[in-house]
Amino acid sequence: MLKRHAISRKVTGALVVATMAMSLAACGGSGTNGNTNTAGNEAGNTAESQQGGAAAQAETEAAVPAVDWTGKTINFYVTHSAGGDTDYYARLVAQNLEKQLNCNVVVTNVTGSNGAVCMSQYKDVPNEDGLNFICTNAGSMACNEASGITDFGYEAFEPVAVYGKQANQNIIVRADAPYNSFQEFVDFTSAQEHAGELNLGISTGGVAYFLTMVMEDYGCDFNIIDIGDNAERITSLLGGGCDATIVTYSLVKDYIEAGQLKTLCAIPKSNNEGNTLDVPSAADVIPNLIDDSVYACLAPKGTDPAYVQALNEAIQAATDTDEWKQTCNDYSYQSRYVLNVEDTIELLKAQRELVMSYSDLLQN
Amino acid sequence: MIQEGFLTVFSDPLTLIFIALGTIIGIIFGAIPGLTATMAIVIFLPFTYPMLATQGISTLTALYIGGISGGLISAILLNIPGTPSSVATCFDGRPMAQKGQGAKALGVAVVFSFIGTFIGIMCLMVLAPLLASVAIKFGPFEYCALSVFALSLVVTLAGKDMIKGLMSAVLGCMIATVGLAPLDSKPRFTFGNFNLNTGFKLLPVLIGIFAITEVMNYASEVNKQKKFEVDEVEIKGFGFTFQEFTGQIKNAFVSAMVGLGIGILPGIGGSVSNVLSYTVSKNTSKHPEKYGTGIIDGIVASETANNATIGGAMIPLLALGIPGDGTSAMLMGGFLIHGISVGPLIFEKSGSIVYGIFFAMLLSAFLMAVFMLLGMKWFIKILKVPKNYLLSIVVTLCVIGAIGDSNLLFDAWGVFGFGLMAYLMNKAGFSMTPLILGFLLGETVEVNLRRVSQLISTTSPFSRPLFLVFTLATISVLGYSVYGALSRHITIKSKEKREK
Secondary structure, eight states, rough: OTTTTTHHHHTTTOOOOOOOOOOOOGGGTTTOOOOOOOOOOTTOOOOOSOOOOOOGGGGGTTOOOOOOOOOOOEEEEEETTTHHHHHHHHHHHHHHHHHHHEEEEEEEEOOOGGGHHHHHHHOOOOOTTTTTEEEEEEEHHHHHTTTSSOOOOOEEEEEEEEEEEEEOEEEEETTSSSSOSSSHHHHHHHGGGGTTEEEEETTTSHHHHHHHHHHHHOOOOOEEOOOSSHHHHHHHHHHTTTTTEEEEEEHHHHHHHHTEEEEEEEEOOOOOOOOOOOOOOOOSSSSSSOOOOOEEEETTTOOOHHHHHHHHHHHHHHTTTTTHHHHHHHHSSSOOOOOHHHHHHHHHHHHHHHHHTTHHHHHH | HHHHHHHHHTTTTHHHHHHHHHHHHHHHHHHTTTTTTTHHHHHHHHHHTTHHHHHHHHHHHHHHHHHHHHHHHHHHSSSSSGGGGHHHHHHHHHHHHHHOOOHHHHHHHHHHHHHHHHHHHHHHHHHHHHHHHHHHOOOOOHHHHHHHHHHHHHHHHHHTOOOHHHHHHHHHHTTTTTTEEEOOOOOOOOOOOOOGGGGHHHHHHHIIIIIIIHHHHHHHTTOOOOOOOOOOOOEEEEEEEEOOOOHHHHHHHHHHHHHHHHSSSSOOOOOOOOHHHHHHHHHHOOOOGTSSSSOOHHHHHHHHHHHHHHHHHHHHHHHHHHOSSSHHHHHHHHHHHOOOOSTHHHHHHHHHHHHHHHHHHHHHHHHHHHHHHHHHHHHGGGGGHHHHHHHHHHHHHHHHHHHHHTTTTTHHHHHHHHHHHHHHHHHTTTOSHHHHHHHHHHHHHHHHHHHHHHHHHTOOOOHHHHHHHHHHHHHHHHHHHHHHHHHHHHHHHHHHHHOO
């Protein structure tokens, strides 16, 4: 039982249900241009602010530290354990940054409570030298706040960058199930005579729970059972313990190929651009059935904005490689997704607002 | 495919070197109390990212095998289990070492560790899909009944004082409830401390109970020290006779099956298998009263089982893509990162790699036995190091290990807290084993009980045959124990009457 939840963290931490109307499309792969909110570092590799209108920046010019990490050791505190997706992405970024900045990046996993332990521990750690950063997934952060596990969200940090998206969640049933599309599935469970008949295996409180609520809200009627993490959901579905479940596609793709399970739909992102998974979208049937979650780097509160800006640029540059793009595609069925500081904050803010609107539901 | 797999391992010197290194590092991690097999995998997993798939995963399995096996060294020589998997090895290993049979205990433990690993891997190679289909049959009903059954075996572990044994087990279950509740994530007994949200982790609890208690026991007797001399033992062969070996075949087989079974069932931690196997062995033995006094049966039960769990845990991992415990969850991460999708098509899609891994595991098991048998001469010298030096180093390593588990200083306080608790409970005559079993299984019982309560509206327990089997088994064990206790009580009473 020592780390029985290693995999569950991967899942529960994963998602945010959102109906974000904001348009992120423009920022998706926009590279290093257009940073407007802080002054640059001494090397001058930050573009001079194009739109002087940003009021916040005026103050920062006075005390700009020399941002040079060459030969230094940066610490990445990862909120989830090794072997999962949050850790994997954090380590990939770390490896690429080492080359980019000619420094050491030490990755330390500080685990527990879906990332809350690490976040609580490092949110206010002194960071005058700009060497301490936290890597997490934004879904965990928002869910923890909404469910009352923590009493703070992204605002307790200085967001640095979003550097990847979560792999796709799918609604999966056994291959011999009577419905072949998500529409048929919804029709089946919405029908009076099948009310409460289907066992839907999820974990309560997790993001799958949100998704379930959206479906129930639409008219579906399930018997909701708590099955646990991704792995336990697959076991349960195969063994007949539940009739349908929500899991990451890559974990069941062989079962689908082997003809034991089938996917009804993929839960899309609000900005589904760059998704390479060829499965019908759930939002075609239930428009609100959307899941956004991202991997993000944060700095402790009070970190000098120059460090935040410089690291963001370094991450953007370090991930702008074919190798990185290939990895995102292989591992998450996604194209490269890296945001500048402004867009990162905007995204985290939108996610937080939406998840918090489900707060009551989560806390019950 | 099998041939190809064989060649990927044995024709690549780099793979062989990685396997050997992995095994040695694993043994070291296993042997040092506080550092575990899981930790070895966590630390070295990122190093395997750039390797080839077979190299990377072979290294990880070598760390696993070495790590699970290495724990026996400190269990026998220091009475402190090197990993959670060798808790039960202390029970008979330590008394043997005290009797001057340390080398024999080590020899037995190493040889049966090898046998356990071998049986586990063989089952993995031959029966994986079949056994995996059994694992799928286990739902909340079955896990709940199985873990209650395992807990009922505590009765026999409780020793002479059944009441204290049961109290200890219940306390273990209670400690397991600290932290966020399963299912609804409500904090319990955390007193607003976020460090407690995760609950108490196994490592600090075990280190506290074993390492700190051992040190405090030593400290309390340091002034009335008898000279404890270890005889220079000549180790001949494996340290035990052929007759002794053949006498253990049945015990080893049963223990391997227990270990394998626990490994196959995702949802029951691998750390349980050694304690459970020890209990089963004691229950089925002709001389249960000798367990704990230093007989090889106890060591065989614990060490065969914990190593058989390795192969067992790999079965659902490979055949279903479902990790059985934390360690195999790490391994699964390794597979995914190397682009091997575990699950029903693994043999078709990555057959040669999988067979390569099997051969790598066999090689690693063999190397483990060789390294440990060769090292025995040096291991035994640990006993000659003055304890005041040795134990202070051990405590330091233990605390480092506890912190390193999730990189939290808070866990160091957990170590000392549980150490103090265990020391006091020992003084009061409580046995710690029921507490450990309660702690390990308490969460499984609770989670599954709560899931059963959700399922019961649509599923009848009478439609779950395995549930009924385990429930009946629990009733029989309890009934038998009560009957035994009552009849002993009556005999004593009637004896007293006659004497009057």
